[in-house]
Amino acid sequence: MPPKRTETTRKLPKISPVILAIALALIGWAGLAYLVNNIHPNLPGKAAFLALWAIALIGTAFPVLLALHRRFRGEPSPWTVWRQSAWFGLLGSLSAWLQMNRVLNAATATILAGLFIVLEVILSLRARQESQND
Numbered sequence: 001m002p003p004k005r006t007e008t009t010r011k012l013p014k015i016s017p018v019i020l021a022i023a024l025a026l027i028g029w030a031g032l033a034y035l036v037n038n039i040h041p042n043l044p045g046k047a048a049f050l051a052l053w054a055i056a057l058i059g060t061a062f063p064v065l066l067a068l069h070r071r072f073r074g075e076p077s078p079w080t081v082w083r084q085s086a087w088f089g090l091l092g093s094l095s096a097w098l099q100m101n102r103v104l105n106a107a108t109a110t111i112l113a114g115l116f117i118v119l120e121v122i123l124s125l126r127a128r129q130e131s132q133n134d
Contacts (some may be wrong), residue, residue: 017078021062021085028056036121046100052092083123087116 031052039045062085069076091112098104 001092002074017082018063018066022057023059024062025059028052028059045052050097053096054089056089057092058085061085061088075132080124080127084120091116096114 032049035045035049035052039048041049060083065084065088066078066081069081084128094112095104095109098108
């Protein structure tokens, strides 16, 4: 039976996660500024917009989520904060795509946000249960 992989056994690279998040945010926002000012909104331009929007949101959300975790729950696992930042970026990019297609409304946005919250709660409970069993 292979060993269990938990969030505490994985090692992060030597670069600080906050510095990496700031670099992601700068790349995303700078790319968005260039894209909006210089590229026509054709299909590749829209795909690039959604990708850069997700990168910008992930990089921007990481320091905020890290500060919230440290304030209310103690020192979190960086993997947890990256996962939650990725959920935020995915939600923002999916919402932007739905808005481009004129499908996004308050009900759709609430359902999507609720879905991502439920997924995060399930993953957090699973990780907590695995860490208690070890």
